Amino acid sequence: MAAALAANQFSTIQGSENLSLGIMPVSPPFSRMPSLNALRAFEAAARLGSFRQAADELMVTPGAVTAQIKALEADYGATLFERRAHGVRLTPLGQRVAPGFIAAFDALGHAVRELRRHAAPRRVHVVTSPALAQLWLAPRLPALRAALAQVDISVTALEDPPDLKRTPFDLCLFYAAPDPGRIDLGAENLLPVCAPDLAESLAEPADLAKVLCIADVVWQDWRVWADAVALDERMVPTGPGFSLYAVAVQAALAGAGVLMGRRSLIQRHLDSGALVAPFDRPAPLGLSIMAWMLPESRNNRAVIAVAKALRKIAAKS
Incomplete structure:
Protein backbone atom coordinates (compact mmCIF):
# COMPACT_ATOMS: atom_id res chain seq x y z
CA MET A 1 0.00 0.00 0.00
CA ALA A 2 2.90 2.30 0.76
CA ALA A 3 4.31 1.50 -2.67
CA ALA A 4 0.99 2.39 -4.35
CA LEU A 5 0.80 5.70 -2.44
CA ALA A 6 4.34 6.55 -3.50
CA ALA A 7 3.49 5.74 -7.12
CA ASN A 8 0.43 7.98 -7.00
CA GLN A 9 2.46 10.83 -5.52
CA PHE A 10 5.12 10.43 -8.28
CA SER A 11 2.41 10.42 -10.94
CA THR A 12 0.90 13.59 -9.51
CA ILE A 13 4.27 15.33 -9.39
CA GLN A 14 5.11 14.22 -12.95
CA GLY A 15 1.76 15.47 -14.26
CA SER A 16 2.28 18.77 -12.48
CA GLU A 17 5.69 19.12 -14.10
CA ASN A 18 4.29 18.28 -17.52
CA LEU A 19 1.49 20.81 -17.03
CA SER A 20 4.01 23.40 -15.93
CA LEU A 21 6.13 22.75 -19.02
CA GLY A 22 3.08 22.96 -21.24
CA ILE A 23 2.22 26.53 -20.22
CA MET A 24 5.75 27.95 -20.26
CA PRO A 25 6.15 30.58 -23.04
CA VAL A 26 8.52 29.44 -25.75
CA SER A 27 10.26 32.27 -27.67
CA PRO A 28 13.10 30.93 -29.79
CA PRO A 29 15.55 33.58 -31.05
CA PHE A 30 15.21 34.67 -34.67
CA SER A 31 16.76 37.30 -36.93
CA ARG A 32 14.39 40.22 -37.34
CA MET A 33 14.27 41.63 -40.88
CA PRO A 34 15.40 45.25 -41.02
CA SER A 35 13.07 47.97 -42.24
CA LEU A 36 12.33 47.72 -45.96
CA ASN A 37 12.64 51.51 -46.18
CA ALA A 38 16.12 51.28 -44.67
CA LEU A 39 17.13 48.62 -47.19
CA ARG A 40 15.73 50.72 -50.05
CA ALA A 41 17.69 53.74 -48.83
CA PHE A 42 20.90 51.72 -48.63
CA GLU A 43 20.41 50.14 -52.07
CA ALA A 44 19.63 53.45 -53.78
CA ALA A 45 22.53 55.28 -52.11
CA ALA A 46 24.92 52.43 -52.89
CA ARG A 47 23.85 52.26 -56.53
CA LEU A 48 23.85 56.03 -57.11
CA GLY A 49 26.80 56.86 -54.87
CA SER A 50 24.94 59.73 -53.24
CA PHE A 51 22.45 60.24 -50.41
CA ARG A 52 21.00 63.24 -52.26
CA GLN A 53 20.44 61.34 -55.50
CA ALA A 54 18.95 58.45 -53.53
CA ALA A 55 16.58 60.90 -51.85
CA ASP A 56 15.54 62.32 -55.24
CA GLU A 57 14.83 58.84 -56.58
CA LEU A 58 12.89 57.78 -53.48
CA MET A 59 11.11 61.17 -53.32
CA VAL A 60 12.16 61.83 -49.72
CA THR A 61 14.62 64.25 -48.12
CA PRO A 62 18.36 63.53 -47.88
CA GLY A 63 17.91 63.65 -44.10
CA ALA A 64 15.42 60.80 -44.29
CA VAL A 65 17.89 58.68 -46.28
CA THR A 66 20.63 59.47 -43.77
CA ALA A 67 18.40 58.49 -40.86
CA GLN A 68 17.38 55.18 -42.47
CA ILE A 69 20.97 54.21 -43.21
CA LYS A 70 22.09 55.16 -39.70
CA ALA A 71 19.34 52.92 -38.30
CA LEU A 72 20.45 50.05 -40.54
CA GLU A 73 24.07 50.48 -39.45
CA ALA A 74 22.98 50.58 -35.80
CA ASP A 75 20.97 47.36 -36.21
CA TYR A 76 24.03 45.46 -37.40
CA GLY A 77 26.72 47.38 -35.56
CA ALA A 78 28.63 48.00 -38.76
CA THR A 79 29.38 51.02 -40.96
CA LEU A 80 28.20 50.82 -44.56
CA PHE A 81 29.28 54.26 -45.81
CA GLU A 82 32.24 56.50 -45.20
CA ARG A 83 30.99 60.07 -44.73
CA ARG A 84 33.20 62.65 -46.40
CA ALA A 85 33.09 66.42 -46.90
CA HIS A 86 32.12 66.00 -50.55
CA GLY A 87 29.87 62.99 -50.40
CA VAL A 88 29.87 59.38 -49.28
CA ARG A 89 31.65 56.19 -50.26
CA LEU A 90 30.86 52.58 -49.50
CA THR A 91 32.98 50.84 -46.91
CA PRO A 92 34.49 47.46 -47.85
CA LEU A 93 31.49 45.82 -46.16
CA GLY A 94 29.09 48.06 -48.07
CA GLN A 95 30.83 47.20 -51.34
CA ARG A 96 30.57 43.51 -50.56
CA VAL A 97 26.85 43.41 -49.79
CA ALA A 98 25.54 46.12 -52.18
CA PRO A 99 25.39 43.90 -55.32
CA GLY A 100 23.08 41.46 -53.57
CA PHE A 101 20.66 44.19 -52.54
CA ILE A 102 20.75 45.78 -56.02
CA ALA A 103 19.92 42.41 -57.59
CA ALA A 104 17.16 41.83 -55.03
CA PHE A 105 15.51 45.20 -55.74
CA ASP A 106 15.91 44.60 -59.49
CA ALA A 107 13.97 41.36 -59.04
CA LEU A 108 11.37 43.06 -56.83
CA GLY A 109 10.92 45.84 -59.39
CA HIS A 110 10.46 43.29 -62.16
CA ALA A 111 7.85 41.42 -60.12
CA VAL A 112 5.95 44.65 -59.41
CA ARG A 113 5.99 45.60 -63.11
CA GLU A 114 4.66 42.15 -64.00
CA LEU A 115 1.88 42.57 -61.46
CA ARG A 116 1.00 45.99 -62.84
CA GLY A 186 13.60 64.05 -84.05
CA ALA A 187 16.77 66.09 -83.69
CA GLU A 188 16.28 69.45 -82.00
CA ASN A 189 17.27 72.77 -83.61
CA LEU A 190 17.70 76.18 -82.02
CA LEU A 191 16.70 79.57 -83.41
CA PRO A 192 15.91 82.96 -81.86
CA VAL A 193 12.20 83.80 -81.95
CA CYS A 194 10.10 86.74 -80.85
CA ALA A 195 6.80 88.53 -81.36
CA PRO A 196 6.39 90.09 -84.84
CA ASP A 197 6.54 93.69 -83.58
CA LEU A 198 9.88 93.10 -81.88
CA ALA A 199 11.28 91.35 -84.95
CA GLU A 200 11.02 94.58 -86.95
CA SER A 201 14.01 95.99 -85.03
CA LEU A 202 16.23 92.95 -85.64
CA ALA A 203 18.07 92.84 -88.94
CA GLU A 204 21.10 90.75 -87.95
CA PRO A 205 22.28 88.74 -84.92
CA ALA A 206 24.35 91.67 -83.64
CA ASP A 207 21.08 93.52 -82.99
CA LEU A 208 20.35 91.07 -80.17
CA ALA A 209 22.58 93.23 -77.98
CA LYS A 210 19.89 95.96 -78.12
CA VAL A 211 16.99 93.84 -76.82
CA LEU A 212 16.13 91.59 -73.90
CA CYS A 213 17.02 87.95 -74.49
CA ILE A 214 14.86 85.47 -72.59
CA ALA A 215 16.53 82.34 -71.26
CA ASP A 216 15.77 79.08 -69.52
CA VAL A 217 17.86 79.15 -66.34
CA VAL A 218 19.04 75.54 -66.78
CA TRP A 219 19.55 75.21 -70.52
CA GLN A 220 22.60 76.78 -72.18
CA ASP A 221 20.85 77.22 -75.52
CA TRP A 222 22.01 80.79 -76.17
CA ARG A 223 25.65 79.74 -75.83
CA VAL A 224 25.15 76.68 -78.04
CA TRP A 225 23.49 78.76 -80.76
CA ALA A 226 26.08 81.54 -80.60
CA ASP A 227 28.93 79.03 -80.87
CA ALA A 228 27.23 77.26 -83.79
CA VAL A 229 26.64 80.41 -85.84
CA ALA A 230 30.10 81.75 -84.95
CA LEU A 231 29.11 85.08 -83.47
CA ASP A 232 32.04 87.38 -82.85
CA GLU A 233 31.13 87.84 -79.19
CA ARG A 234 29.98 85.35 -76.57
CA MET A 235 26.20 85.57 -76.35
CA VAL A 236 25.04 86.21 -72.79
CA PRO A 237 21.26 86.62 -72.32
CA THR A 238 20.41 90.02 -70.87
CA GLY A 239 16.76 89.39 -70.13
CA PRO A 240 14.72 87.45 -67.60
CA GLY A 241 15.40 83.80 -66.85
CA PHE A 242 12.72 81.19 -66.22
CA SER A 243 12.87 77.75 -64.63
CA LEU A 244 9.90 76.61 -66.72
CA TYR A 245 10.40 76.83 -70.48
CA ALA A 246 6.65 77.08 -71.04
CA VAL A 247 6.64 80.33 -69.04
CA ALA A 248 9.56 81.64 -71.13
CA VAL A 249 7.52 80.93 -74.26
CA GLN A 250 4.59 82.88 -72.84
CA ALA A 251 6.90 85.81 -72.12
CA ALA A 252 8.11 85.78 -75.73
CA LEU A 253 4.52 85.64 -76.98
CA ALA A 254 3.78 88.70 -74.86
CA GLY A 255 6.63 90.61 -76.52
CA ALA A 256 8.92 90.63 -73.47
CA GLY A 257 12.03 89.75 -75.46
CA VAL A 258 13.74 87.32 -77.80
CA LEU A 259 13.59 83.67 -76.81
CA MET A 260 16.07 81.03 -77.89
CA GLY A 261 13.53 78.63 -79.27
CA ARG A 262 13.71 74.89 -79.49
CA ARG A 263 11.92 74.39 -82.77
CA SER A 264 10.03 71.27 -81.69
CA LEU A 265 8.56 73.17 -78.75
CA ILE A 266 7.60 76.42 -80.50
CA GLN A 267 6.78 75.24 -84.04
CA ARG A 268 3.02 75.69 -83.64
CA HIS A 269 3.58 79.35 -82.67
CA LEU A 270 5.76 79.82 -85.75
CA ASP A 271 3.06 78.20 -87.88
CA SER A 272 0.40 80.53 -86.46
CA GLY A 273 2.58 83.62 -86.82
CA ALA A 274 2.42 84.41 -83.10
CA LEU A 275 6.22 84.06 -83.07
CA VAL A 276 8.66 84.71 -85.89
CA ALA A 277 12.34 83.93 -86.47
CA PRO A 278 14.05 87.21 -87.36
CA PHE A 279 17.21 85.49 -88.63
CA ASP A 280 17.39 82.43 -90.84
CA ARG A 281 20.19 81.00 -88.70
CA PRO A 282 19.06 77.72 -87.10
CA ALA A 283 21.64 75.65 -85.25
CA PRO A 284 21.59 72.02 -84.06
CA LEU A 285 21.23 71.52 -80.32
CA GLY A 286 23.09 68.21 -80.50
CA LEU A 287 20.24 66.39 -78.75
CA SER A 288 17.13 64.63 -79.96
Missing part, protein backbone atom coordinates in the same frame (compact mmCIF):
# COMPACT_ATOMS: atom_id res chain seq x y z
CA ARG A 117 1.15 44.79 -66.46
CA HIS A 118 -1.24 41.92 -65.85
CA ALA A 119 -3.52 43.89 -63.52
CA ALA A 120 -3.82 46.82 -65.97
CA PRO A 121 -2.67 45.55 -69.38
CA ARG A 122 -3.96 48.61 -71.25
CA ARG A 123 -2.36 51.28 -69.06
CA VAL A 124 0.88 52.97 -70.10
CA HIS A 125 2.74 55.44 -67.86
CA VAL A 126 4.87 57.98 -69.76
CA VAL A 127 7.43 60.10 -67.91
CA THR A 128 8.88 63.19 -69.56
CA SER A 129 10.32 66.61 -68.77
CA PRO A 130 8.00 69.55 -67.95
CA ALA A 131 8.90 71.32 -71.22
CA LEU A 132 8.24 68.26 -73.37
CA ALA A 133 5.09 67.43 -71.43
CA GLN A 134 3.59 70.89 -71.88
CA LEU A 135 4.84 71.93 -75.30
CA TRP A 136 5.52 68.74 -77.26
CA LEU A 137 3.47 65.89 -75.86
CA ALA A 138 0.32 67.71 -74.73
CA PRO A 139 -0.52 69.06 -78.22
CA ARG A 140 -0.07 65.54 -79.61
CA LEU A 141 -2.04 63.68 -76.95
CA PRO A 142 -5.42 64.03 -78.71
CA ALA A 143 -4.01 62.38 -81.85
CA LEU A 144 -2.21 59.77 -79.76
CA ARG A 145 -5.35 58.86 -77.83
CA ALA A 146 -7.42 58.82 -81.00
CA ALA A 147 -4.99 56.35 -82.56
CA LEU A 148 -4.93 54.21 -79.40
CA ALA A 149 -8.43 54.47 -77.99
CA GLN A 150 -7.97 51.13 -76.19
CA VAL A 151 -4.89 52.32 -74.26
CA ASP A 152 -5.06 54.39 -71.07
CA ILE A 153 -2.12 56.84 -71.27
CA SER A 154 -0.92 58.77 -68.23
CA VAL A 155 1.82 61.42 -68.22
CA THR A 156 4.13 62.45 -65.38
CA ALA A 157 6.66 65.32 -65.59
CA LEU A 158 10.08 65.04 -63.92
CA GLU A 159 13.18 67.17 -64.40
CA ASP A 160 15.50 64.21 -65.02
CA PRO A 161 15.02 60.76 -66.55
CA PRO A 162 14.29 58.21 -63.80
CA ASP A 163 15.64 54.70 -63.47
CA LEU A 164 12.83 52.66 -64.99
CA LYS A 165 13.80 49.68 -62.84
CA ARG A 166 12.89 51.67 -59.74
CA THR A 167 9.82 53.62 -60.87
CA PRO A 168 6.28 52.81 -62.04
CA PHE A 169 6.85 54.26 -65.53
CA ASP A 170 6.81 52.36 -68.81
CA LEU A 171 8.23 54.86 -71.29
CA CYS A 172 10.75 57.69 -70.93
CA LEU A 173 10.58 60.73 -73.23
CA PHE A 174 13.49 63.16 -72.78
CA TYR A 175 16.13 65.13 -74.61
CA ALA A 176 19.17 62.92 -75.00
CA ALA A 177 22.04 62.17 -77.33
CA PRO A 178 21.05 59.92 -80.24
CA ASP A 179 21.31 56.25 -79.31
CA PRO A 180 20.64 53.33 -81.69
CA GLY A 181 19.04 51.43 -78.82
CA ARG A 182 16.38 54.10 -78.37
CA ILE A 183 13.63 55.66 -80.47
CA ASP A 184 14.69 58.95 -82.06
CA LEU A 185 11.66 61.24 -82.43
CA ILE A 289 13.78 63.89 -78.39
CA MET A 290 14.37 60.27 -77.44
CA ALA A 291 11.97 57.60 -76.19
CA TRP A 292 13.09 54.44 -74.43
CA MET A 293 11.79 51.58 -72.31
CA LEU A 294 13.10 48.58 -70.43
CA PRO A 295 14.03 45.60 -72.64
CA GLU A 296 11.26 43.54 -71.05
CA SER A 297 8.68 46.13 -72.16
CA ARG A 298 9.23 45.02 -75.75
CA ASN A 299 6.83 42.20 -74.88
CA ASN A 300 4.22 44.67 -73.66
CA ARG A 301 1.82 45.33 -76.53
CA ALA A 302 0.40 48.52 -75.05
CA VAL A 303 3.82 50.11 -74.48
CA ILE A 304 5.01 49.14 -77.96
CA ALA A 305 1.81 50.57 -79.47
CA VAL A 306 2.38 53.92 -77.74
CA ALA A 307 6.04 54.03 -78.83
CA LYS A 308 5.11 53.29 -82.45
CA ALA A 309 2.31 55.86 -82.43
CA LEU A 310 4.67 58.51 -81.02
CA ARG A 311 7.17 57.81 -83.77
CA LYS A 312 4.48 58.05 -86.44
CA ILE A 313 3.03 61.29 -85.05
CA ALA A 314 6.51 62.83 -84.67
CA ALA A 315 7.36 61.99 -88.28
CA LYS A 316 4.34 64.04 -89.42
CA SER A 317 5.29 67.07 -87.33
Whole structure:
Protein backbone atom coordinates (compact mmCIF):
# COMPACT_ATOMS: atom_id res chain seq x y z
CA MET A 1 0.00 0.00 0.00
CA ALA A 2 2.90 2.30 0.76
CA ALA A 3 4.31 1.50 -2.67
CA ALA A 4 0.99 2.39 -4.35
CA LEU A 5 0.80 5.70 -2.44
CA ALA A 6 4.34 6.55 -3.50
CA ALA A 7 3.49 5.74 -7.12
CA ASN A 8 0.43 7.98 -7.00
CA GLN A 9 2.46 10.83 -5.52
CA PHE A 10 5.12 10.43 -8.28
CA SER A 11 2.41 10.42 -10.94
CA THR A 12 0.90 13.59 -9.51
CA ILE A 13 4.27 15.33 -9.39
CA GLN A 14 5.11 14.22 -12.95
CA GLY A 15 1.76 15.47 -14.26
CA SER A 16 2.28 18.77 -12.48
CA GLU A 17 5.69 19.12 -14.10
CA ASN A 18 4.29 18.28 -17.52
CA LEU A 19 1.49 20.81 -17.03
CA SER A 20 4.01 23.40 -15.93
CA LEU A 21 6.13 22.75 -19.02
CA GLY A 22 3.08 22.96 -21.24
CA ILE A 23 2.22 26.53 -20.22
CA MET A 24 5.75 27.95 -20.26
CA PRO A 25 6.15 30.58 -23.04
CA VAL A 26 8.52 29.44 -25.75
CA SER A 27 10.26 32.27 -27.67
CA PRO A 28 13.10 30.93 -29.79
CA PRO A 29 15.55 33.58 -31.05
CA PHE A 30 15.21 34.67 -34.67
CA SER A 31 16.76 37.30 -36.93
CA ARG A 32 14.39 40.22 -37.34
CA MET A 33 14.27 41.63 -40.88
CA PRO A 34 15.40 45.25 -41.02
CA SER A 35 13.07 47.97 -42.24
CA LEU A 36 12.33 47.72 -45.96
CA ASN A 37 12.64 51.51 -46.18
CA ALA A 38 16.12 51.28 -44.67
CA LEU A 39 17.13 48.62 -47.19
CA ARG A 40 15.73 50.72 -50.05
CA ALA A 41 17.69 53.74 -48.83
CA PHE A 42 20.90 51.72 -48.63
CA GLU A 43 20.41 50.14 -52.07
CA ALA A 44 19.63 53.45 -53.78
CA ALA A 45 22.53 55.28 -52.11
CA ALA A 46 24.92 52.43 -52.89
CA ARG A 47 23.85 52.26 -56.53
CA LEU A 48 23.85 56.03 -57.11
CA GLY A 49 26.80 56.86 -54.87
CA SER A 50 24.94 59.73 -53.24
CA PHE A 51 22.45 60.24 -50.41
CA ARG A 52 21.00 63.24 -52.26
CA GLN A 53 20.44 61.34 -55.50
CA ALA A 54 18.95 58.45 -53.53
CA ALA A 55 16.58 60.90 -51.85
CA ASP A 56 15.54 62.32 -55.24
CA GLU A 57 14.83 58.84 -56.58
CA LEU A 58 12.89 57.78 -53.48
CA MET A 59 11.11 61.17 -53.32
CA VAL A 60 12.16 61.83 -49.72
CA THR A 61 14.62 64.25 -48.12
CA PRO A 62 18.36 63.53 -47.88
CA GLY A 63 17.91 63.65 -44.10
CA ALA A 64 15.42 60.80 -44.29
CA VAL A 65 17.89 58.68 -46.28
CA THR A 66 20.63 59.47 -43.77
CA ALA A 67 18.40 58.49 -40.86
CA GLN A 68 17.38 55.18 -42.47
CA ILE A 69 20.97 54.21 -43.21
CA LYS A 70 22.09 55.16 -39.70
CA ALA A 71 19.34 52.92 -38.30
CA LEU A 72 20.45 50.05 -40.54
CA GLU A 73 24.07 50.48 -39.45
CA ALA A 74 22.98 50.58 -35.80
CA ASP A 75 20.97 47.36 -36.21
CA TYR A 76 24.03 45.46 -37.40
CA GLY A 77 26.72 47.38 -35.56
CA ALA A 78 28.63 48.00 -38.76
CA THR A 79 29.38 51.02 -40.96
CA LEU A 80 28.20 50.82 -44.56
CA PHE A 81 29.28 54.26 -45.81
CA GLU A 82 32.24 56.50 -45.20
CA ARG A 83 30.99 60.07 -44.73
CA ARG A 84 33.20 62.65 -46.40
CA ALA A 85 33.09 66.42 -46.90
CA HIS A 86 32.12 66.00 -50.55
CA GLY A 87 29.87 62.99 -50.40
CA VAL A 88 29.87 59.38 -49.28
CA ARG A 89 31.65 56.19 -50.26
CA LEU A 90 30.86 52.58 -49.50
CA THR A 91 32.98 50.84 -46.91
CA PRO A 92 34.49 47.46 -47.85
CA LEU A 93 31.49 45.82 -46.16
CA GLY A 94 29.09 48.06 -48.07
CA GLN A 95 30.83 47.20 -51.34
CA ARG A 96 30.57 43.51 -50.56
CA VAL A 97 26.85 43.41 -49.79
CA ALA A 98 25.54 46.12 -52.18
CA PRO A 99 25.39 43.90 -55.32
CA GLY A 100 23.08 41.46 -53.57
CA PHE A 101 20.66 44.19 -52.54
CA ILE A 102 20.75 45.78 -56.02
CA ALA A 103 19.92 42.41 -57.59
CA ALA A 104 17.16 41.83 -55.03
CA PHE A 105 15.51 45.20 -55.74
CA ASP A 106 15.91 44.60 -59.49
CA ALA A 107 13.97 41.36 -59.04
CA LEU A 108 11.37 43.06 -56.83
CA GLY A 109 10.92 45.84 -59.39
CA HIS A 110 10.46 43.29 -62.16
CA ALA A 111 7.85 41.42 -60.12
CA VAL A 112 5.95 44.65 -59.41
CA ARG A 113 5.99 45.60 -63.11
CA GLU A 114 4.66 42.15 -64.00
CA LEU A 115 1.88 42.57 -61.46
CA ARG A 116 1.00 45.99 -62.84
CA ARG A 117 1.15 44.79 -66.46
CA HIS A 118 -1.24 41.92 -65.85
CA ALA A 119 -3.52 43.89 -63.52
CA ALA A 120 -3.82 46.82 -65.97
CA PRO A 121 -2.67 45.55 -69.38
CA ARG A 122 -3.96 48.61 -71.25
CA ARG A 123 -2.36 51.28 -69.06
CA VAL A 124 0.88 52.97 -70.10
CA HIS A 125 2.74 55.44 -67.86
CA VAL A 126 4.87 57.98 -69.76
CA VAL A 127 7.43 60.10 -67.91
CA THR A 128 8.88 63.19 -69.56
CA SER A 129 10.32 66.61 -68.77
CA PRO A 130 8.00 69.55 -67.95
CA ALA A 131 8.90 71.32 -71.22
CA LEU A 132 8.24 68.26 -73.37
CA ALA A 133 5.09 67.43 -71.43
CA GLN A 134 3.59 70.89 -71.88
CA LEU A 135 4.84 71.93 -75.30
CA TRP A 136 5.52 68.74 -77.26
CA LEU A 137 3.47 65.89 -75.86
CA ALA A 138 0.32 67.71 -74.73
CA PRO A 139 -0.52 69.06 -78.22
CA ARG A 140 -0.07 65.54 -79.61
CA LEU A 141 -2.04 63.68 -76.95
CA PRO A 142 -5.42 64.03 -78.71
CA ALA A 143 -4.01 62.38 -81.85
CA LEU A 144 -2.21 59.77 -79.76
CA ARG A 145 -5.35 58.86 -77.83
CA ALA A 146 -7.42 58.82 -81.00
CA ALA A 147 -4.99 56.35 -82.56
CA LEU A 148 -4.93 54.21 -79.40
CA ALA A 149 -8.43 54.47 -77.99
CA GLN A 150 -7.97 51.13 -76.19
CA VAL A 151 -4.89 52.32 -74.26
CA ASP A 152 -5.06 54.39 -71.07
CA ILE A 153 -2.12 56.84 -71.27
CA SER A 154 -0.92 58.77 -68.23
CA VAL A 155 1.82 61.42 -68.22
CA THR A 156 4.13 62.45 -65.38
CA ALA A 157 6.66 65.32 -65.59
CA LEU A 158 10.08 65.04 -63.92
CA GLU A 159 13.18 67.17 -64.40
CA ASP A 160 15.50 64.21 -65.02
CA PRO A 161 15.02 60.76 -66.55
CA PRO A 162 14.29 58.21 -63.80
CA ASP A 163 15.64 54.70 -63.47
CA LEU A 164 12.83 52.66 -64.99
CA LYS A 165 13.80 49.68 -62.84
CA ARG A 166 12.89 51.67 -59.74
CA THR A 167 9.82 53.62 -60.87
CA PRO A 168 6.28 52.81 -62.04
CA PHE A 169 6.85 54.26 -65.53
CA ASP A 170 6.81 52.36 -68.81
CA LEU A 171 8.23 54.86 -71.29
CA CYS A 172 10.75 57.69 -70.93
CA LEU A 173 10.58 60.73 -73.23
CA PHE A 174 13.49 63.16 -72.78
CA TYR A 175 16.13 65.13 -74.61
CA ALA A 176 19.17 62.92 -75.00
CA ALA A 177 22.04 62.17 -77.33
CA PRO A 178 21.05 59.92 -80.24
CA ASP A 179 21.31 56.25 -79.31
CA PRO A 180 20.64 53.33 -81.69
CA GLY A 181 19.04 51.43 -78.82
CA ARG A 182 16.38 54.10 -78.37
CA ILE A 183 13.63 55.66 -80.47
CA ASP A 184 14.69 58.95 -82.06
CA LEU A 185 11.66 61.24 -82.43
CA GLY A 186 13.60 64.05 -84.05
CA ALA A 187 16.77 66.09 -83.69
CA GLU A 188 16.28 69.45 -82.00
CA ASN A 189 17.27 72.77 -83.61
CA LEU A 190 17.70 76.18 -82.02
CA LEU A 191 16.70 79.57 -83.41
CA PRO A 192 15.91 82.96 -81.86
CA VAL A 193 12.20 83.80 -81.95
CA CYS A 194 10.10 86.74 -80.85
CA ALA A 195 6.80 88.53 -81.36
CA PRO A 196 6.39 90.09 -84.84
CA ASP A 197 6.54 93.69 -83.58
CA LEU A 198 9.88 93.10 -81.88
CA ALA A 199 11.28 91.35 -84.95
CA GLU A 200 11.02 94.58 -86.95
CA SER A 201 14.01 95.99 -85.03
CA LEU A 202 16.23 92.95 -85.64
CA ALA A 203 18.07 92.84 -88.94
CA GLU A 204 21.10 90.75 -87.95
CA PRO A 205 22.28 88.74 -84.92
CA ALA A 206 24.35 91.67 -83.64
CA ASP A 207 21.08 93.52 -82.99
CA LEU A 208 20.35 91.07 -80.17
CA ALA A 209 22.58 93.23 -77.98
CA LYS A 210 19.89 95.96 -78.12
CA VAL A 211 16.99 93.84 -76.82
CA LEU A 212 16.13 91.59 -73.90
CA CYS A 213 17.02 87.95 -74.49
CA ILE A 214 14.86 85.47 -72.59
CA ALA A 215 16.53 82.34 -71.26
CA ASP A 216 15.77 79.08 -69.52
CA VAL A 217 17.86 79.15 -66.34
CA VAL A 218 19.04 75.54 -66.78
CA TRP A 219 19.55 75.21 -70.52
CA GLN A 220 22.60 76.78 -72.18
CA ASP A 221 20.85 77.22 -75.52
CA TRP A 222 22.01 80.79 -76.17
CA ARG A 223 25.65 79.74 -75.83
CA VAL A 224 25.15 76.68 -78.04
CA TRP A 225 23.49 78.76 -80.76
CA ALA A 226 26.08 81.54 -80.60
CA ASP A 227 28.93 79.03 -80.87
CA ALA A 228 27.23 77.26 -83.79
CA VAL A 229 26.64 80.41 -85.84
CA ALA A 230 30.10 81.75 -84.95
CA LEU A 231 29.11 85.08 -83.47
CA ASP A 232 32.04 87.38 -82.85
CA GLU A 233 31.13 87.84 -79.19
CA ARG A 234 29.98 85.35 -76.57
CA MET A 235 26.20 85.57 -76.35
CA VAL A 236 25.04 86.21 -72.79
CA PRO A 237 21.26 86.62 -72.32
CA THR A 238 20.41 90.02 -70.87
CA GLY A 239 16.76 89.39 -70.13
CA PRO A 240 14.72 87.45 -67.60
CA GLY A 241 15.40 83.80 -66.85
CA PHE A 242 12.72 81.19 -66.22
CA SER A 243 12.87 77.75 -64.63
CA LEU A 244 9.90 76.61 -66.72
CA TYR A 245 10.40 76.83 -70.48
CA ALA A 246 6.65 77.08 -71.04
CA VAL A 247 6.64 80.33 -69.04
CA ALA A 248 9.56 81.64 -71.13
CA VAL A 249 7.52 80.93 -74.26
CA GLN A 250 4.59 82.88 -72.84
CA ALA A 251 6.90 85.81 -72.12
CA ALA A 252 8.11 85.78 -75.73
CA LEU A 253 4.52 85.64 -76.98
CA ALA A 254 3.78 88.70 -74.86
CA GLY A 255 6.63 90.61 -76.52
CA ALA A 256 8.92 90.63 -73.47
CA GLY A 257 12.03 89.75 -75.46
CA VAL A 258 13.74 87.32 -77.80
CA LEU A 259 13.59 83.67 -76.81
CA MET A 260 16.07 81.03 -77.89
CA GLY A 261 13.53 78.63 -79.27
CA ARG A 262 13.71 74.89 -79.49
CA ARG A 263 11.92 74.39 -82.77
CA SER A 264 10.03 71.27 -81.69
CA LEU A 265 8.56 73.17 -78.75
CA ILE A 266 7.60 76.42 -80.50
CA GLN A 267 6.78 75.24 -84.04
CA ARG A 268 3.02 75.69 -83.64
CA HIS A 269 3.58 79.35 -82.67
CA LEU A 270 5.76 79.82 -85.75
CA ASP A 271 3.06 78.20 -87.88
CA SER A 272 0.40 80.53 -86.46
CA GLY A 273 2.58 83.62 -86.82
CA ALA A 274 2.42 84.41 -83.10
CA LEU A 275 6.22 84.06 -83.07
CA VAL A 276 8.66 84.71 -85.89
CA ALA A 277 12.34 83.93 -86.47
CA PRO A 278 14.05 87.21 -87.36
CA PHE A 279 17.21 85.49 -88.63
CA ASP A 280 17.39 82.43 -90.84
CA ARG A 281 20.19 81.00 -88.70
CA PRO A 282 19.06 77.72 -87.10
CA ALA A 283 21.64 75.65 -85.25
CA PRO A 284 21.59 72.02 -84.06
CA LEU A 285 21.23 71.52 -80.32
CA GLY A 286 23.09 68.21 -80.50
CA LEU A 287 20.24 66.39 -78.75
CA SER A 288 17.13 64.63 -79.96
CA ILE A 289 13.78 63.89 -78.39
CA MET A 290 14.37 60.27 -77.44
CA ALA A 291 11.97 57.60 -76.19
CA TRP A 292 13.09 54.44 -74.43
CA MET A 293 11.79 51.58 -72.31
CA LEU A 294 13.10 48.58 -70.43
CA PRO A 295 14.03 45.60 -72.64
CA GLU A 296 11.26 43.54 -71.05
CA SER A 297 8.68 46.13 -72.16
CA ARG A 298 9.23 45.02 -75.75
CA ASN A 299 6.83 42.20 -74.88
CA ASN A 300 4.22 44.67 -73.66
CA ARG A 301 1.82 45.33 -76.53
CA ALA A 302 0.40 48.52 -75.05
CA VAL A 303 3.82 50.11 -74.48
CA ILE A 304 5.01 49.14 -77.96
CA ALA A 305 1.81 50.57 -79.47
CA VAL A 306 2.38 53.92 -77.74
CA ALA A 307 6.04 54.03 -78.83
CA LYS A 308 5.11 53.29 -82.45
CA ALA A 309 2.31 55.86 -82.43
CA LEU A 310 4.67 58.51 -81.02
CA ARG A 311 7.17 57.81 -83.77
CA LYS A 312 4.48 58.05 -86.44
CA ILE A 313 3.03 61.29 -85.05
CA ALA A 314 6.51 62.83 -84.67
CA ALA A 315 7.36 61.99 -88.28
CA LYS A 316 4.34 64.04 -89.42
CA SER A 317 5.29 67.07 -87.33
